[in-house]
Structure formats: structure tokens, C-alpha cells
Amino acid sequence: MDDSLEQPSYQPHPPKVSFEDNDNENEELSSGDEDEGPDWTKLPTVSRPVIPKRGDKDFEPNADGGSNFQKHVLDRSRNAMLEALRTERNTSSKSISYGIWYPSLARTHVTTARGIHFTNMGHSVARSTSLPSENDTAKVPKRLELLPEEALYLVERGSMFCWKESEGHLGLPGMEGEPMSVQQTFAEMIGTEDLTLEKYQVYAYLKRLGYVVMRTKPPTSAYPAAAPFDKKVPPKQSILAKLFSRIHSVLLGLGRMIFQPKFNWWRPLKHSPLFRFNMNYSSVFRSLRFLPGGHGAPLHVKPLQDSSSSPYEIFYNIYKPSTNLKKSSPPAPDFSVVVINARTTPVPNLVELTNLFDVLPDLPPPVPRQRLAFAEQKKLAQATASSTPAMTSTVTPPSEISTSGPPPKNLSIFNKLFSWILPSSSAQSSPVTRQGRPSQQQRRPNPFAVLKSGKKLVVIAAVDASNISFFAFRQGLFEEFPMV
Amino acid sequence: MTDTNAHKIELGVSNNKAYVWDVDDVYLLRAKHHICGVLTGTLPHVSQQNVFLGLPLILLPEEVVLLLEKNLAVIIDDPKAHKQPTPSQLKKWNNARISSVKAQIAQTQGGGEKVDDPKVALKSMSEEAIRKRKEREEKRAIAAAAAKAKAITEGLVIDGVEAGAGANDIQLSSSTSNPIDERSSTPTPSLSPSIDPSTSKTPYTVNIPTDSAPSFEWYSTSESTYTSISEAKKAGIWTYPETLHERAKCGVFNDLWEKGYYMGGGIKFGGDYLVYPGDPMRYHSHFAATVHDSPIEKLRPMEIVSHGRLGTATKKAHLLCGWDDEKSEVSYYSIEWAGFG
Numbered sequence: 048m049d050d051s052l053e054q055p056s057y058q059p060h061p062p063k064v065s066f067e068d069n070d071n072e073n074e075e076l077s078s079g080d081e082d083e084g085p086d087w088t089k090l091p092t093v094s095r096p097v098i099p100k101r102g103d104k105d106f107e108p109n110a111d112g113g114s115n116f117q118k119h120v121l122d123r124s125r126n127a128m129l130e131a132l133r134t135e136r137n138t139s140s141k142s143i144s145y146g147i148w149y150p151s152l153a154r155t156h157v158t159t160a161r162g163i164h165f166t167n168m169g170h171s172v173a174r175s176t177s178l179p180s181e182n183d184t185a186k187v188p189k190r191l192e193l194l195p196e197e198a199l200y201l202v203e204r205g206s207m208f209c210w211k212e213s214e215g216h217l218g219l220p221g222m223e224g225e226p227m228s229v230q231q232t233f234a235e236m237i238g239t240e241d242l243t244l245e246k247y248q249v250y251a252y253l254k255r256l257g258y259v260v261m262r263t264k265p266p267t268s269a270y271p272a273a274a275p276f277d278k279k280v281p282p283k284q285s286i287l288a289k290l291f292s293r294i295h296s297v298l299l300g301l302g303r304m305i306f307q308p309k310f311n312w313w314r315p316l317k318h319s320p321l322f323r324f325n326m327n328y329s330s331v332f333r334s335l336r337f338l339p340g341g342h343g344a345p346l347h348v349k350p351l352q353d354s355s356s357s358p359y360e361i362f363y364n365i366y367k368p369s370t371n372l373k374k375s376s377p378p379a380p381d382f383s384v385v386v387i388n389a390r391t392t393p394v395p396n397l398v399e400l401t402n403l404f405d406v407l408p409d410l411p412p413p414v415p416r417q418r419l420a421f422a423e424q425k426k427l428a429q430a431t432a433s434s435t436p437a438m439t440s441t442v443t444p445p446s447e448i449s450t451s452g453p454p455p456k457n458l459s460i461f462n463k464l465f466s467w468i469l470p471s472s473s474a475q476s477s478p479v480t481r482q483g484r485p486s487q488q489q490r491r492p493n494p495f496a497v498l499k500s501g502k503k504l505v506v507i508a509a510v511d512a513s514n515i516s517f518f519a520f521r522q523g524l525f526e527e528f529p530m531v
Numbered sequence: 532m533t534d535t536n537a538h539k540i541e542l543g544v545s546n547n548k549a550y551v552w553d554v555d556d557v558y559l560l561r562a563k564h565h566i567c568g569v570l571t572g573t574l575p576h577v578s579q580q581n582v583f584l585g586l587p588l589i590l591l592p593e594e595v596v597l598l599l600e601k602n603l604a605v606i607i608d609d610p611k612a613h614k615q616p617t618p619s620q621l622k623k624w625n626n627a628r629i630s631s632v633k634a635q636i637a638q639t640q641g642g643g644e645k646v647d648d649p650k651v652a653l654k655s656m657s658e659e660a661i662r663k664r665k666e667r668e669e670k671r672a673i674a675a676a677a678a679k680a681k682a683i684t685e686g687l688v689i690d691g692v693e694a695g696a697g698a699n700d701i702q703l704s705s706s707t708s709n710p711i712d713e714r715s716s717t718p719t720p721s722l723s724p725s726i727d728p729s730t731s732k733t734p735y736t737v738n739i740p741t742d743s744a745p746s747f748e749w750y751s752t753s754e755s756t757y758t759s760i761s762e763a764k765k766a767g768i769w770t771y772p773e774t775l776h777e778r779a780k781c782g783v784f785n786d787l788w789e790k791g792y793y794m795g796g797g798i799k800f801g802g803d804y805l806v807y808p809g810d811p812m813r814y815h816s817h818f819a820a821t822v823h824d825s826p827i828e829k830l831r832p833m834e835i836v837s838h839g840r841l842g843t844a845t846k847k848a849h850l851l852c853g854w855d856d857e858k859s860e861v862s863y864y865s866i867e868w869a870g871f872g
Contacts (some may be wrong), residue, residue, distance in 0.1 A: 067579060071658070079681045085583050086812075087581045087812070103815055104812075104813055104814055104815050105814050105815070106808075106814065106815055107808040107809065107814055107815075107817070108808060108813075108814060117809075117813065121809075121810055121812065124812045124813060125562065125810075125812065128812070129554055129557070129558055131574060131583060131585065132554045132557060132570075132574075132585050132586055133554050134574065134575055134576050134585070135575070135738055135741070136575040136738065136739040136740075136741065137575075137736045137738050137862065138736065138737050138739070139734045139735070139736060139737070140632075140734050140735045140736070140737050141734045150623075159715075200573070201573075202739060203572055203573045204573045204575060204578040205578070205739055207577040207739075208737055208739055211581065219621060219622060219625045220625070221625065221627070221628075221629065222621070223622060225615075225616055226624065226740070226746075226747070228739070228740040228741060228742060228743040228746060228747065229552075229572070229586075229587075229739060229740070229741045229742070230543060230552045230587070230609070230742045231547070231613045231743050231747075232608075233550060233587060234543065234545040234550075234609040234610045234613065235610055235613070237543075237545065237546055237548075238545065238546040241545070244546060244548050244589070248571055250855050251571075251573060252581055255573060255578065255579055255580060255629070256579075256580075256581065257579065257582050380870045389798055394679065443757065488721045509798070511796055511798040512589070512591045512592070512796050513569035513571045513589045513796070514569065514796045514798050514799065516799060517562065518796060524584040
């Protein structure tokens, strides 16, 4: 075989120190054909993270279990795989971290923290240790602790040596407990603190891609999870505004009574003969829409089981690698991930999806793409990335959403008066476009892009016997974009 | 053990999942027993990607059932097999660790002396570099302090800048002090510097053992080995198969396996399994199989259409496998687009 062709010569980045390689080494993995497994012969043996191309496969072995050539190639692949599997986790003493696993707490206490991982992993907990320590003062010392999945991931990638808490004092130099192998770590840590194998596999998968992954529901109060999204609270109104809105609705009702007769099933077009000049397509379609639509309308499906026992619960908060994350007070996540076992869990039903979407924030409409040359785009991205990394992302962090989401509160009374005196713009769609987006008036986004991206997004990771598939479920908003 | 074969593969089971930790067993399963499993661990030397994954190999529950029924493997209650080590075992382990570290240090240092010039020079260079860095840092600190003082004297004009710098300082100190505190607050049990290698300046390699059996004397499988599924079920460490559908899956898997096929997970192709004519590493799958609990189970036309469509688009035939629970037989039907136009 031509080995020079198989060695990928393209190096996207210069080789780096092993612990710095987590963010920018991720190449876009094209998995067009998922059936094509990785070709282990193309795995580089040097410690340089370059993702080789997938290999080609044959249709089937020839008669008698394959020709000699097929056998040779297969053996070569197998041996490459075994060689890779035999790699030991050998880490320099200068860069390895140490931790002690406390099975009773389901936490790993990091005694030596080295490397870049601890900028977004672990949390500090005040624990009164029974161990005699020199600075055992009145103040309870804080210490860095890892959740089971964090510790397991660090052990698995060879960044941390884990000891197990041992009863009694070991009088052995350099040992903080009983040593743990990777095997033991898997056997003992999974199954604690709500961590299932599926959840760990999703965690590790995303971590390997460089994402920052945190729990959505804090296991203890010491864990700094992102605050839950604000429930859609109606903006606070002053008494005067309330009064106005009351009058508004009354007047509106009156107006309906006068101008639009009661809904008649046989004549759904609600146009009084007096105002026939007002008829156009949009008003006709609007009056034909006599069923309440949209996600604001209540569900008429009764939940079969109570929602608390549903496996569809958001488990992880995901942050993009570029996020400047402060781990003690993480911002609202870029993505919310639900992990389910695809072998035991059916596709989510309407109630489950609605419950999921109810806790999620509204996403802003996708920014209309500006047509720029590639070089300009790159320049722009670099410029903005250096100042505010979130600006370029298509999914703006919800901190910005919250500012753009609710209607502007501080409208003057005059404006409000104005808006209900001229009801044509706002009153006709009060439940529908409740979000008075100022930008929408300026430049209406492409409806197809908005429909496709939806308003809310939840990622469901379905794990079927270690095969992880990520599905994005989006809540659409068809009622806001009538095609007329 | 009373096995006729020389070697039974040990499947470490915890939380109802079966792991294989031995590389030779992975090979044996794949090459001899046509069992692939799924590699799910992080490969330590290429840890930031998901294309190539390493140990552990996690087996599908059907594979576990098959291996036990064929007497090819045993189930180990893995958490139980990790026994409490005795002090003497720990001491032995630690002595081995320390002597290995010492050997490493001696080798690097000895090597340095032997080759004389370059390494010694390198060492002194590094020492000098450290000194220089220290000096540089001190200088910078002095400069910063001076700048701060200047800013204070100049008052309001650079107030914002000064405040920003202050905030920076605070952030820096808070982030750096944390791990140091962590380190100092933990009591390191009476280290004598002559014995403990962790105080050594020379870096050495720390090895995190992958599987327990070769590294830990106290890992013992003798009391937590189960040779059949029913035994393991009785002991409460394994539950599969429980339902009719799970039994059907095991039956179909078993039947296809006996026909010499390799099976992989088929969820990405709308099936239960992908059926390969040879090792999936080298050959494409021919079928995407779905398991049906009964040979007379009703199918909706939409299912047939979607199976046929997906199978054709991915150059596979869809295989409908009907399990007859009474006769323990499987009947197969495949769907393909006829292609008349």
C-alpha cells in the first residue's frame, strides 16, 4: 500500500502540549456515511491529534472467508486497533492532577489541580473534614470537588490519578488512598449522583469535542449550575397601564360586537357588509382561522403519566468552547441536552415536549445572513471574537434574548394610547405576535429561516447501546408567519 | 473453573452494563467470536476526538446473553471484585510504584550525566531560565505597583483604567490561589523527602492503570463470577432479557450470529441491528434488521415504505425478523425497492 498517501500531510494546527489541545483541534467530522466505521490503520501512532480520513470498505468477503488480500487488510486494521487500545495512560508527574474519590459523597476531592480542565470543571465545597489538618480553624475550609462524570472523564483521558478514600490512615508515602484503575472508576462512579452510563457517554462525547458541559439541575446547593430560565412573566405594569389595557380590551370587545358579528360556522368570513372595502387576503385568512393556534394555546391532551417521572428531563447545559465561562456563576447555556436510553424510552410525546419547551427560553430569530466575501467574514469573526465571543454566534446567549424578548416596557402612555386607537397593527394579533420585536418592523427576517430554526430548541441525545444520536427538537412558530 | 475451553472472557458487569477491559479479549471476541461490541472510552493519546475510541468495550446486552449461553464468557460483578486491599498489598503496590519512579528519575539523571554536555547544559539552561523568569516577574510586579501608585497620584484621570487593572488583579489572584490552597490544605501524610518521589524536581511518568486485574493484587474475580444468565439474574446484577421483545431480540441475534454474521447497532438506519457479512471494520453491512416479537405481527404499510426507502438509499436491504417465541425460531423477510421505475 502507498503509505505516503495515507499519512495525512495537512496539519491544521501546529502540535501543542497535550493539555492545551481541547478547544481548537476539533475538526469538522464529516460523517456522511455513518456505516463507514473508522479505519484504525489511519490512526496516527504519534501523539498528534490529527483526524484521518475514513477508510474504504469492501462489499463482502470472498468465498472461504475472504481472499488473502482481504485477510491481510483486515488483520492490518485489527492490529492497528489493538495497538491503539494498548496505549497506556502515561502522564508526566508535572501535569497530572490527583483526586480522592469518596464513595459516600459521590464526589472526588481534587488534591492537586493541574491543567486547563479546572477552569470549567469542578466546584468548591465547604466541607468539614474529619481528617486532622493544620489549619483546622473555626472556618470550614473550601475544597475543589468533582462530580462523578467529571472525575471519570479526567481519569479516562489520563489527566488525573484517582485514589479511593481508605478507612484508617495509610502510613504510606505519597499515597492518599487506595489506587483506582480506569476500570474501577467506571465500575464505581457510574450509578452515583444520577449518572447513568448513557449520561456519561454523552458527557464524554461532548467534552471530547471541547464543549463545556455542566449539570442543569444542581445536585447540591454548592454546585454552581446556571440559573433556570426565567419563566415567561408578563412585564410588570403600572396601575395606569393596567387600567388602560382593561379599557382597551373592553373597547376591543365592543368593537368586535359592533363590527364583527358572532362567529357563524356556515359563514366564517366575519366581514360585515359595511366594511367590505376592507377585505383583502390577509383579513380573509385571518378570519378563517377560527381554531386557536400556536403554542400559547393550552394542550387538550391529558398527560398519561405525571411529568415528574418522564425520562425527558434536561440534564446537561452545554456551552460552546469559545465561551469565556466563569465556572462559579455560569451563564445561561447555549444548548440544553436531554439524555435518554433509546432502548427503553419511546419518542417524546406532545406533553413531554411541551413540558420541555415550557422551561426553555425563546431564541431570537436567526440573523439574516449578510453577503460578505469569505475573507471579510473571517476578519469580522476574528475582530468580534476577540472582543465579545458571543456576537458572532448564530444562537445568541439568552442574556441577550431576554433583553430583546419581552416587549419594551417603558413605552410612554401616549404610545400605548396610539397603539390601541389604531388597532389594525397590534390588536388583531394580540395573542399571536405578543412579542413586539422592534427589529421586525425594520427588517422582517426571512420567514423560512425563522420557521426552520424555530423559537425554542432542545437537544435530545438518544443513546442506544453506546451509539449516541443527537436530535434537535425545535418548537416552530407557523402562526406568526402566515404565507399571505 | 470447569470449562473445557482454555479461556473464558471475563465481562465486568456494573449497573447492568457489561465491559471488556482486556485488549486480548477484545481481539478474541472480534476475530473468533464475531462479537464487536462498541468501544466507548477515550483514547488517551488522541483524547479530543470521537472517531477513534478506546477501552472499555461495551457489549450489547444481546451479545452478553449469547456469550454466556455459548459458554464463552462469564459475568463478573465488577464492583464486588474490587476488594478492599490489605495494608500489605497496598504497601507492596506503593513500593513498586516508588521504585519505578526512582528508576525513571535515575535514568533521566544518569542519562544526563552520561551524555555530559547537552543535557547538563540544558539543565543549567533551564535553571537559568527559571531564574530569569523570576526576575522578569519581579520587575513586572514592581512596574505594575509603580503604575498603580502613579495612577493613584494622578487621581481621577486614569481612574477607570486603574479600577480595571485592580479587578484584573483580583480575578487573577482568585483563580490562581484556589488550586494552591487546595494543595496546601490537604494533609500530605508524613512525607520524608528522601523516599517520596513526588517532591523530586525531575519529572517522571505517572501511569494510570487501565484494567484492574494485572495491576492490583486485590482484584479478585473468584467470588463474584457467574457462569450463566440465570445465576447472574438471581444475584441481582443482570436483568436482560426480561420482556418478550428482549427475548425476541436475543433470539434473532443468536440466530444471525450462528449463520456467521457480525451484528452492530442499527439505530442510525432505523433497525435494531446492522448485519455484516464480515468484520464491520472491513465490510459494509448488507441488511438493517428489525426484530418483531411474532412472525404474524402486524406491520403498517408506512413502516414497509420507510424501511424500504431507507434501506435502498443506504444500499442495504431491510430485514424483517419475526421471532416465534414458542418454537424459538426466526423467519426472515427482506424488503427492497423493485426498481421498475
